[in-house]
Amino acid sequence: MSTSSLEPQCENCGKPLFGRTDKKFCNDNCRNHFNRIKGNQKKYKDPTPNSEIFQIIKRNHEILSAYKKLKLAEGTIQFVERDDLIRKGYHFKFFTSIYVDAKG
Ligand SMILES: [Zn+2]
Known part of the structure; x- marks a missing residue:
């Protein structure tokens, strides 16, 4: 199966997402990892x-x-x-x- 840009992908690891269309991450680990990095970027001044x-x-x-x-x-x-x-x-x-x- 190919991954086109139209298929929703995990914002952390880029794997294709299945199921609910409003999902942003494939699992809690990916969501936590993504949010942790995003948080660190905000803290940097x-x-x-x-x-x-x-x-x-x-x-x-x-x-x-x-x-x-x-x-x-x-x-x-x-x-x-x-x-x-x-x-x-x-x-x-x-x-x-x-x-x-x-x-x-
Ligand atoms: Zn993921």
């Missing part, structure tokens, strides 16, 4: 944007963005003093990416 680390990374980005706004000739490398960054409140422990050029 994105990290709060107000978390301390998020604030540090955001601040770091703002500090570096201020340098980016300075107009540089094309191909020019901009060096920034470490102490200058620290004075502005840059936090070296937290960053999302680092760029290394061909020279390392």
Whole structure:
């Protein structure tokens, strides 16, 4: 027997369902399993944007963005003093990416 998309299928395991047309699961195990996973998905929350680390990374980005706004000739490398960054409140422990050029 083939299972076409028209036949009702268990929402958990995908097996074809027989009997009542309003059935969603083939048995209690499937219903419980499905609802447990659905419940876990609801409980998961994105990290709060107000978390301390998020604030540090955001601040770091703002500090570096201020340098980016300075107009540089094309191909020019901009060096920034470490102490200058620290004075502005840059936090070296937290960053999302680092760029290394061909020279390392
Ligand atoms: Zn099932």
